[in-house]
Amino acid sequence: MDFNLSEEQALIRDSIERFVAENYEFDKRNATVAMEHGFSSAHWQQFAELGWLSIPFAEEHGGFGGGHVDTMVIMHEFGKGLVAEPYLPTVILFGGLLQAGGSQALQADLLPQLIGGQLQGAFAYLERQSRYALSDISTRAVKEGNDWVLNGEKTVVLNAGAAQKIIVAARASGEQTDEAGITLFMVDAGDSGIDATYYRMTDGQEAANLRLTDVKAEAVIGAAGEGFGLMQQVIGDAILAVAANALGAMEALNAQTLEYCKTREQFGVAIGSFQALQHRMVDMFQACENQRSLLFRAVCAADAQSDDAQRSLHALKVMTGKAGRHIGGEAIQLHGGMGMTDELSVGFYVKRLMIINTLFGDMDYHQQKFIDLVNRPPAEAGASARPEAA
Amino acid sequence: MHTRFSEEDIAFRDEVRAFLKKAWLDNTELQAKVGALSTMREGMIEWQKALNAQGWIAPNWPVEHGGTGWSVTQSFIWDSERALAGAPSVMPFGLIMVAPVIIAYGNDAQKAKFLPRILASEDWWCQGYSEPGAGSDLASLKTKAELDGDDYVINGSKIWTTYAQYADWIFCLVRTDNSGRKQEGITFLLIDMKSPGVTVRPIETIDGFHHLNEVFFDNVRVPVENRIGEEGKGWTYAKSLLVHERLSIAEVADSKRGLAEVRELARQEVNGGQPLLNDPLFAKRLTDTEIELMALEYTELRALAAIAEGKEPGPESSLLKLQGTEVQQAVQELRMDAAGYYSQTLQGDLGPDQLGHAFADYAQKQYFRGRASSIYGGSNEVQKNITAKYVLGL
Ligand SMILES: Cc1cc2nc3c(=O)[nH]c(=O)nc-3n(C[C@H](O)[C@H](O)[C@H](O)COP(=O)(O)OP(=O)(O)OC[C@H]3O[C@@H](n4cnc5c(N)ncnc54)[C@H](O)[C@@H]3O)c2cc1C
Numbered sequence: 001m002d003f004n005l006s007e008e009q010a011l012i013r014d015s016i017e018r019f020v021a022e023n024y025e026f027d028k029r030n031a032t033v034a035m036e037h038g039f040s041s042a043h044w045q046q047f048a049e050l051g052w053l054s055i056p057f058a059e060e061h062g063g064f065g066g067g068h069v070d071t072m073v074i075m076h077e078f079g080k081g082l083v084a085e086p087y088l089p090t091v092i093l094f095g096g097l098l099q100a101g102g103s104q105a106l107q108a109d110l111l112p113q114l115i116g117g118q119l120q121g122a123f124a125y126l127e128r129q130s131r132y133a134l135s136d137i138s139t140r141a142v143k144e145g146n147d148w149v150l151n152g153e154k155t156v157v158l159n160a161g162a163a164q165k166i167i168v169a170a171r172a173s174g175e176q177t178d179e180a181g182i183t184l185f186m187v188d189a190g191d192s193g194i195d196a197t198y199y200r201m202t203d204g205q206e207a208a209n210l211r212l213t214d215v216k217a218e219a220v221i222g223a224a225g226e227g228f229g230l231m232q233q234v235i236g237d238a239i240l241a242v243a244a245n246a247l248g249a250m251e252a253l254n255a256q257t258l259e260y261c262k263t264r265e266q267f268g269v270a271i272g273s274f275q276a277l278q279h280r281m282v283d284m285f286q287a288c289e290n291q292r293s294l295l296f297r298a299v300c301a302a303d304a305q306s307d308d309a310q311r312s313l314h315a316l317k318v319m320t321g322k323a324g325r326h327i328g329g330e331a332i333q334l335h336g337g338m339g340m341t342d343e344l345s346v347g348f349y350v351k352r353l354m355i356i357n358t359l360f361g362d363m364d365y366h367q368q369k370f371i372d373l374v375n376r377p378p379a380e381a382g383a384s385a386r387p388e389a390a
Numbered sequence: 391m392h393t394r395f396s397e398e399d400i401a402f403r404d405e406v407r408a409f410l411k412k413a414w415l416d417n418t419e420l421q422a423k424v425g426a427l428s429t430m431r432e433g434m435i436e437w438q439k440a441l442n443a444q445g446w447i448a449p450n451w452p453v454e455h456g457g458t459g460w461s462v463t464q465s466f467i468w469d470s471e472r473a474l475a476g477a478p479s480v481m482p483f484g485l486i487m488v489a490p491v492i493i494a495y496g497n498d499a500q501k502a503k504f505l506p507r508i509l510a511s512e513d514w515w516c517q518g519y520s521e522p523g524a525g526s527d528l529a530s531l532k533t534k535a536e537l538d539g540d541d542y543v544i545n546g547s548k549i550w551t552t553y554a555q556y557a558d559w560i561f562c563l564v565r566t567d568n569s570g571r572k573q574e575g576i577t578f579l580l581i582d583m584k585s586p587g588v589t590v591r592p593i594e595t596i597d598g599f600h601h602l603n604e605v606f607f608d609n610v611r612v613p614v615e616n617r618i619g620e621e622g623k624g625w626t627y628a629k630s631l632l633v634h635e636r637l638s639i640a641e642v643a644d645s646k647r648g649l650a651e652v653r654e655l656a657r658q659e660v661n662g663g664q665p666l667l668n669d670p671l672f673a674k675r676l677t678d679t680e681i682e683l684m685a686l687e688y689t690e691l692r693a694l695a696a697i698a699e700g701k702e703p704g705p706e707s708s709l710l711k712l713q714g715t716e717v718q719q720a721v722q723e724l725r726m727d728a729a730g731y732y733s734q735t736l737q738g739d740l741g742p743d744q745l746g747h748a749f750a751d752y753a754q755k756q757y758f759r760g761r762a763s764s765i766y767g768g769s770n771e772v773q774k775n776i777t778a779k780y781v782l783g784l
Contacts, residue, residue: 126731128746128747129660131659131660131661131662131666131730131731132661132730132731133661133662133663136660155731155732155746156731156732156735177663197740197744197745199735199736199737199738199740199744199745200735200736200738201734201735201736202734202735202736202754202758203734207735209744209745209746265523266525266526266527266530267526267527267530268527268530271526274771276771276774276775277771325723329719329761332596332761332765333761333764333765333769333770336525336526336765336769337520337525337549337550337602337762337765337766339596339761339765340595340596340597340602340761340762340765341593341594341595341596341602342594342595342596343593343594346596347595347596347758350596351596351734351754351758354726354733354734354754354757355734358730358731358733358734359731362727362730364669364671364672364675364727367671368669368670368671
């Protein structure tokens, strides 16, 4: 058992820390978010040069061959600095799906471009009615000759504006909520059949609703009709990634709040000397450490493919939402009026945490999944519901 | 003990409903004005003028100055029906905050000058209490007023001044004496925002719209006749105002409407093939909040009934502020949860329907805006300190 980072991982961490210190000071971040698509393409090139875009990909395509811990290190540092570049949609989601289900030829074509920083991607899986149910998909895919043709509407697609390629989850067969029949398709973002409505999320990142009219797919990702398993797998990885990002944001909020309480004076003393506030800050600290523990637990279980992996993943996502809301709310409250302003970064971190709660299922959604999992009768549940260490 | 409505109450309720239908529900033009940032000031003034024409603008004032003389039940009916219709309450700074102070402590000339203009919404008021160094510790305020002939000369700054950018007048706590306890030497002044030397700087906020400001005073001359009561006694007046402010912050009726709105959305939202309303985890949190709100509603009625019997509203107002803002924030959280992944989208320049969800944009705005309610009017921590000290005697 070892909770330390390897030397290589520590190097990655240090280089991101340096990048954040140099490029993500408050005003600089605001300028970056104000750019087209909500991030800096110069930063993205830097990511490519520093090798960060290669981390989760296989060496044969120019990747680093990293695991969940490596991604965790990156996303954690990005969270601390509130980095705006679209690592989640392009590398984790789009790249993850490509690697998990793309043909060898497609991977050989696109992964090097992605790793080199030339290719941005997005994953369109949500629909207006779907809420958090991944299998609730009404966008239709129909085979016409050799082509798959897509029609329907996808919502809140992160990074759709910058992406050249988009992977779309559509239904090739089955009823609207069936897991079977979902297929993942690669489409060109510039296809004339895609009508996009762009907007920003509260943390400044860009998203879009996409209306697809007779859009011809360029490729099928994974086997036709079996997209659901792929989605689940990659979204599992993405949950670990955003939970690490959340941990970074929580740490930053706690550090800022602590600092503020030590320096802000009222009634002739630092407000941090009031016991009522001290206990509140201890609670925030505790919530953050809970998040860290469940993150380590879920990451180790995923890497080991242990029986505890699924349960840990749900537990982690519940805690991410709960601790995020708790810490976010308290950080604003303890800053008083200052916490309501855009003159500090507090609000921006809180918004990132709120978004993360809604990504891939909120805390209620994952708590229900957790309940379903642990309440299965013992025979069915086997070893997976027992809380042994990973 | 009973809470039945009398026949007169029911007749009153019908009268209120008829008024709200005509003045608000059927007046979509006014609703649009109040709802849009650029026309909000104009819309609110128009709405308040309609209330004044009806004689219902100032339920909390004594009848001789233009109050309604309503019973507690009637006030309750008015507020419930107003919120149910989605109509706004009034801007509090003139009608709810400074007017009771002028009525209680102002002289006849001040009453004659200011009260009719407040009733008629001729002046937009703002509240100049907080300073950068004086928030929870309000009494440590430093903005200085020095007597020079018939004028006070004001130097210093106020912060977090809501809607100062729209204001014609600001009521201010200023320091006229530094020698004694910090609560002494504070004076309550009414200052014309058009006076030379007053400048307003906007503060950007996490909810993305402009309501907060910093107000600077650079040798601003204020006639002594604009002083309320005695010099150095401003703290007493200021505290009485805070009690009124806190009573108005509970916003029970608006939380009821908010909760109903969330419930309706949760009925429509589909969650794993079922209405979200049937989700046991969501339903638990929704009904937890509803139960808190039911208690709050009666706590408020008990407080109002006591006031109607002539008791002064006291430290119990802290409890209403606490419970009221906790419920508001719980409703805002539920609204965000109900809106799911749409809850964190920004409308920007898009039309209201283009995001594809009724609560997109709105849910997060309400949430972030609502974080302030546990900070202003004396933070909730300060309310707990007050309750511990003055109610529990700790
Ligand atoms: C949206 C908004 C609108 C406002 N509008 C107005 C306005 O129109 N006019 C006006 O004058 N003011 C206004 N205010 C100011 C408001 O009254 C102050 O923000 C409030 O009094 C808190 O002061 P502060 O911001 O300086 O926080 P601080 O006093 O610095 O407090 C910081 C934190 O410390 C806590 N704290 C402080 N003292 C104690 C203690 N003794 N024990 C335990 N905890 C403590 C607080 O509760 C808070 O959590 C507004 C504020 C906001 C957010």
